[in-house]
Amino acid sequence: xxxxxxMEGPVTLSEEAFLTINCTYTATGxxxxxxxxxxxxxxxQLLLKATKADDKGSNxxxxxxxxxETTSFHLEKxxxxxxxxxxxxxxxxxxxxxxxxxxxxxxxxxxx
Amino acid sequence: xxxxxxxxxxxxxQMGNDKSIKCEQNLGHDTMYWYKQDSKKxxxxxxxxxxxxxxxxxxxxxxxxxxxxxxxxxxxxxxxxxxxxxxxxxxxxxxxxxxxxxxxxxxxxxxxLLVL
Numbered sequence: 044x045x046x047x048x049x050m051e052g053p054v055t056l057s058e059e060a061f062l063t064i065n066c067t068y069t070a071t072g073x074x075x076x077x078x079x080x081x082x083x084x085x086x087x088q089l090l091l092k093a094t095k096a097d098d099k100g101s102n103x104x105x106x107x108x109x110x111x112e113t114t115s116f117h118l119e120k121x122x123x124x125x126x127x128x129x130x131x132x133x134x135x136x137x138x139x140x141x142x143x144x145x146x147x148x149x150x151x152x153x154x155x
Numbered sequence: 156x157x158x159x160x161x162x163x164x165x166x167x168x169q170m171g172n173d174k175s176i177k178c179e180q181n182l183g184h185d186t187m188y189w190y191k192q193d194s195k196k197x198x199x200x201x202x203x204x205x206x207x208x209x210x211x212x213x214x215x216x217x218x219x220x221x222x223x224x225x226x227x228x229x230x231x232x233x234x235x236x237x238x239x240x241x242x243x244x245x246x247x248x249x250x251x252x253x254x255x256x257x258x259x260x261x262x263x264x265x266x267x268l269l270v271l
Contacts, residue, residue, distance in 0.1 A: 075258070085264060085265070086245050086247075086262030086264050087198075087260075087262045088261075089260075089261075092259065132198065136258075141203060141211055142200055142211060143260055147195075147196075147197055148196040148197065148198070150196070
């Protein structure tokens, strides 16, 4: 079945450091890929998404490129801020399916 | 305006009690979901309704019963609460593309359930 694997956390960075959170997936067909973010005490919210191969999703300085050849959707940000501290979830939704499959989440701590 | 709202935000109760959590969305979506998030932040789908019809029913104890009175509401009733039910429960909604849901999910703020 479809699955999402993302790097284990926590990830601890200093402010202005470069961020990469790895995400790979297994799916039949052509899924849409998502990154959701969960700030402390809140629900998940969409950060960015990509719906087909080679698409790049971007938002708030975060980027991720849909790589079908490597089945990956790694999240990157060039310079993190303390306010980026949160849990990040990679997810996929396949065509013909009713479910969104979420990864296990990666907690990010950014130190001032 | 809150897009997806849940009540209550916090729920502390004794083992064996019965409780309900309510969810409402004002986004005009036709698909709604219940998720359970454990203390390690792992998110597990429990149920989903599309146009008031149950379309996802994961392996969940039958003490959990969802009910969707209309497309904007999805409630969750839990009977005979157990310690292991302690978690954060999230409601979410999305807009389907015809019969198959597609696209972004919008989450509520969560209901923090603690069973003592």
